[in-house]
Amino acid sequence: MATNLKNFMQVGRKIVAVGRNYRAHALELGNQVPTKPILFLKPTSSYITEGEKIKIPVGCSSLHHEVELGIVIGKPGSRISEQEAMNHVAGYVLALDMTARDFQDEAKKKGQPWSLAKGFDTSCPVSSFIEKKSLTAPENTRLWLKVNDAIKQDGNTKDMIFSIPFLVSYISTYFKLEEGDVILTGTPEGVGPVCEGDVIQAGLGDIVSFTFQVEKS
Ligand SMILES: O=C(O)/C=C/C(=O)CC(=O)C(=O)O
Numbered sequence: 001m002a003t004n005l006k007n008f009m010q011v012g013r014k015i016v017a018v019g020r021n022y023r024a025h026a027l028e029l030g031n032q033v034p035t036k037p038i039l040f041l042k043p044t045s046s047y048i049t050e051g052e053k054i055k056i057p058v059g060c061s062s063l064h065h066e067v068e069l070g071i072v073i074g075k076p077g078s079r080i081s082e083q084e085a086m087n088h089v090a091g092y093v094l095a096l097d098m099t100a101r102d103f104q105d106e107a108k109k110k111g112q113p114w115s116l117a118k119g120f121d122t123s124c125p126v127s128s129f130i131e132k133k134s135l136t137a138p139e140n141t142r143l144w145l146k147v148n149d150a151i152k153q154d155g156n157t158k159d160m161i162f163s164i165p166f167l168v169s170y171i172s173t174y175f176k177l178e179e180g181d182v183i184l185t186g187t188p189e190g191v192g193p194v195c196e197g198d199v200i201q202a203g204l205g206d207i208v209s210f211t212f213q214v215e216k217s
């Protein structure tokens with residue numbers, strides 16, 4: 001197990017994101033509640049950290065915020081059992097899965113992939129690495145997000161449909177998980193648009209919070 005993943009963004013090889021993992025969020029966008037995890041990938045070039053800005057992608061007229069708990073993998077593995085799953089987790093990260101909702105809606109209508117909607121540069125703002133021991137109840141932790149000081153998302157990871165051990169096990173059945181990989185576990189309800197000049201603040205319980213500003217590309 002890796003002991004220092006402060007630089008998970010450099011060693012990480014992939015970001016695996018889970019969609020519609022909160023019932024209320026699936027329903028707010030008019031989707032069915034999934035019976036198995038919906039997965040998509042974001043490139044590591046989408047990472048930014050505090051001090052950098054979220055850039056509205058060219059041609060996007062509806063950029064949405066999604067606050068999420070990220071799991072940082074510390075020990076590689078394939079076909080990891082649910083019982084073993086937590087031994088592969090090194091820690092956590094607070095993340096935003098910024099989404100060009102208009103691009104995604106168009107892709108959904110045409111049956112196309114979500115890569116552009118979810119993977120553009122700056123679409124994955126992250127906090128610093130949170131040691132596993134610092135987050136004692138990852139599956140019962142508040143996740144909140146404000147835009148210009150107004151609360152927009154206020155959820156709890158206890159409402160995830162698929163648990164952390166299940167997600168690690170399920171994902172590793174298909175994708176080998178490697179040290180530094182990040183799993184975004186889905187967003188609670190309350191997603192919505194942001195515009196140029198907006199300031200997004202988000203937090204994970206009282207463990208970590210961050211602030212990002214939105215600007216044009
Ligand atoms: O199906 C949709 O309309 C949208 C789904 C998402 O964007 C899924 C997520 O990224 C999520 O639930 O966090």
Ligand SMILES: [Mg+2]
Pocket residue numbers: 017018019066068097184186187
């Ligand atoms: Mg998401």
